Amino acid sequence: MSVLQPPAGPRTTEGPVPFLSRLHEWVATTDHKKLGVMYVTSGIIFLIIAGLEATMMRWQLAWPGQDVVGPEEFNRLFTMHGTTMVFFVGMPVLLGSANFLIPLMIGARDLAFPRLNAFGFWLFLFGGLLLYFSYFGGQGLYGMGSAPDVGWFAYAPLTERTFSRGHSTDYWILGIFVAGIGSTATGINMIATILGMRCRGMSLMKMPLFVWIMLVDCFLIVIALPPLAAAQILLLFDRQLGAHFFDAQAGGSALLWQNLFWFFGHPEVYILILPAFAFVSEIIPVFSRKVIFGYPLMVAATVAIGFISLGVWVHHMFAVGLSPLINVIFMGSTMLVGVPTGIKMFNWVATMVGGRIRLQTPMLFSLGFLCQFLLGGLTGIFLATVPFDWQVSDSYFVVGHFHYVLFGGLLFAILAAIYYWFPKVTGRMMSERIGTWQFWLLIIGFNLTFGPMHVSGMLGMPRRIYTYQLDRGWELWNLLSSIGVIFQLLAFALLVWNLLRSVFKGREAGDDPWDAWTLEWSTTSPPPAYNFDEEPVVHSRRPLWDLKHPDDPDWRYE
Amino acid sequence: MSRAATMSASPPEALSQQSLSPGKIGIICMIASEIAFFGTLICVYLFYIGRDINGPYPQDVLEVSVAPLKVLFNSIFLLVSSVWIWFAIRALRKGRKGAFMFWWALTVLCGAEFLVGTGIEWYGMIVDDGVWMGTNLFGSCFYTLVGFHAFHVTMGLLVLTLVWILAALGHVSSANIEKVDLVSWYWHFVDGIWIVVFFVVYIFGNTPVQ
Structure with missing residues (x-):
């Protein structure tokens, strides 16, 4: 039993380490915790960049006929915003949190392949830098660079050399390709770690739900990212070697790109949202003081989502004009994915029912996630219906929908996770007061920005337009959307301030500030390089509960 | 009350949970991602069969119709190398180092022959028939x-050669047999996927345009 006790004694305090050797320590590290911190930190930096790009767009659209940025610059802004948010914010935060938490949760000392892990991180980071280098080198380094302007799904043939001169699209291809190889490698690493390195007693059905969901997530990464890499290589060959894959004049097919991209693209949005499920599945039970409701069903629902998500991609292409049969099949599979997702929603709610709910910041953000993800899920069901999709396809309704899912869903869950695990990462608490302010500002700003988009979309406003005329009836809704951005900027400024302030001046957290139950809270905060003195032994899904309540351990009931 | 009766004072014994080593799981996942990659390229190939709007068409230039034995000959060299590498691993398991070195070298030679064959085929197609990437969809x-x-064959050959050199320097023993075994799994994948590529390119893709 004593193996789970934190090692006694004060934290070792070292003298000041020179900057260069500290830098060397971080750059050359293979420690999963340091890499996790670097992943999430670079994710937050990219989040700020992409958020500022969105701010520029909302400024431009606040009134009809604005002239903040021109049409070409607007195209670059939404391309870079979408690409960055998906590949360089969502992916690093999910891989970073998996990096930091999975070995701690399964009682391992590191990932299965630590050097491959470092390799994956640096590929990701330099992929992101390659993408942003296009601002300087996009036209071929004549001092007149520019970023890609083809949208985050880069539909062919607009990406062909004929229509996209210069090298901006090549930077888009290579940046994501390089980062994708890194993500695939890390996904493989995670699966090998989870399946091969669990501590004694941790059978698959005793793993924390976070680990289960990340396992399914990494399987999706391994299966869905290589097709994108293949498609991007075909596009690169078209552009650089004169191949004809997407060149309609030589018999090539633009539809093929759409199929290949969305075969990756739809699993990708589940790759992004599953970690959100993973975060709240850990946070909600702890802050409701109850075990998660329906653990086996949660596992089954996760696996079901993983499978179904591989067969829904054509719902992005309803407006293309495929046969009615294909449309109906994919409408059915898309609706089907609502079932396991609904099971999860009900289980989270059932976990809270009858619990002693503590409304601290991680729980606040989790509740925000539940409410807003529900709305995004419901508009998703609307959009899965082919006739409705035809009405609002490529309109602001779609923009509103996926921001409710990815911002209201994923980003709120990420914020919940930051507030929840920050004490474990740094050993200090974040400010609850600033966190609560941030939460309410973000709730107001988020709904003010993305709620009205549903209306402007219904009124016919297409996405990706850089301006609009006065007589369309869209002015009010766009103005509201843009006003919401001010609240969001304040909220994120508070987050950055809270993070920086808490790293240096936050209250000492102790090992287990939330009175939680999974293994990562049994070691010190921050954890030592070797994580655990001895390999932990677990007997139930809540090893720390067993330790704290030897009179009523969980293993009697599982 | 029935539950109270089943309660025990100490937990059941906690057992080790791993059936496969992380290395094996890792290489299986890597091969899965490679299959997803090749699967995409193969789908694209099947999609474009018979859609060329100008020649030369596959049946005019593919060696399998001009000289069927040549391509088959190459493929057989690659496929039997899978058998040689299996012999090599078996020899290593039994601790017969010399046999391991022999079969491993034979694998490398067969793989290299396949690459040379591919090079000759490409030379003929590019120089004599004038078919390159930009010619047509084919x-x-x-x-x-x-x-x-x-x-992928080239990458595999580099790793195989590296292992052979390490073995010649005395770094390969029964202690790291798993790592050597995993290299052979990758080689089996490279060979196996060739069977699919062969059927797609030289059999299905070789039918005359309707």
Whole structure:
């Protein structure tokens, strides 16, 4: 039993380490915790960049006929915003949190392949830098660079050399390709770690739900990212070697790109949202003081989502004009994915029912996630219906929908996770007061920005337009959307301030500030390089509960 | 009350939970991602069969119709190398170092012969028939799919050669047999995927345009 006790004694305090050797320590590290911190930190930096790009767009659209940025610059802004948010914010935060938490949760000392892990991180980071280098080198380094302007799904043939001169699209291809190889490698690493390195007693059905969901997530990464890499290589060959894959004049097919991209693209949005499920599945039970409701069903629902998500991609292409049969099949599979997702929603709610709910910041953000993800899920069901999709396809309704899912869903869950695990990462608490302010500002700003988009979309406003005329009836809704951005900027400024302030001046957290139950809270905060003195032994899904309540351990009931 | 009766004072014994080593799981997942990659290229190839709007068409230039034995001969060299590498691993398991070195070297030679054969075929197609990426859809698809396979063979040969050199220097023993075994799994994948590529390119893709 004593193996789970934190090692006694004060934290070792070292003298000041020179900057260069500290830098060397971080750059050359293979420690999963340091890499996790670097992943999430670079994710937050990219989040700020992409958020500022969105701010520029909302400024431009606040009134009809604005002239903040021109049409070409607007195209670059939404391309870079979408690409960055998906590949360089969502992916690093999910891989970073998996990096930091999975070995701690399964009682391992590191990932299965630590050097491959470092390799994956640096590929990701330099992929992101390659993408942003296009601002300087996009036209071929004549001092007149520019970023890609083809949208985050880069539909062919607009990406062909004929229509996209210069090298901006090549930077888009290579940046994501390089980062994708890194993500695939890390996904493989995670699966090998989870399946091969669990501590004694941790059978698959005793793993924390976070680990289960990340396992399914990494399987999706391994299966869905290589097709994108293949498609991007075909596009690169078209552009650089004169191949004809997407060149309609030589018999090539633009539809093929759409199929290949969305075969990756739809699993990708589940790759992004599953970690959100993973975060709240850990946070909600702890802050409701109850075990998660329906653990086996949660596992089954996760696996079901993983499978179904591989067969829904054509719902992005309803407006293309495929046969009615294909449309109906994919409408059915898309609706089907609502079932396991609904099971999860009900289980989270059932976990809270009858619990002693503590409304601290991680729980606040989790509740925000539940409410807003529900709305995004419901508009998703609307959009899965082919006739409705035809009405609002490529309109602001779609923009509103996926921001409710990815911002209201994923980003709120990420914020919940930051507030929840920050004490474990740094050993200090974040400010609850600033966190609560941030939460309410973000709730107001988020709904003010993305709620009205549903209306402007219904009124016919297409996405990706850089301006609009006065007589369309869209002015009010766009103005509201843009006003919401001010609240969001304040909220994120508070987050950055809270993070920086808490790293240096936050209250000492102790090992287990939330009175939680999974293994990562049994070691010190921050954890030592070797994580655990001895390999932990677990007997139930809540090893720390067993330790704290030897009179009523969980293993009697599982 | 029935539950209270089953309560025990100490937990059941906690057992080790691993059936496969992380290395094996890792290589299986890597092969899965490679299959997803090649699967995409193969789908593209199948999609574009018979859609060329100008020649030369596959049946005019593919060696399998001009000289069927040549391509088959190459493929057989690659496929039997899977058998040789299996012999090599078996010899290593039994601790017969010399036999291991022999079969491993034979694997490398057979793989190299396949690459040379591919090079000769490409030379003929590019120089004599004038088919390259930009010629038509067949050219784009053929050089991409066969080229990526040849690229994987090349990578495999580099690793195989590295292992052989390490073995010659005395670094390969029964202690690290698993790592050597995993290299052979990758080689089996490279060979196995060639069977699929072969059927797609030289059999299905070789039918005359309707």
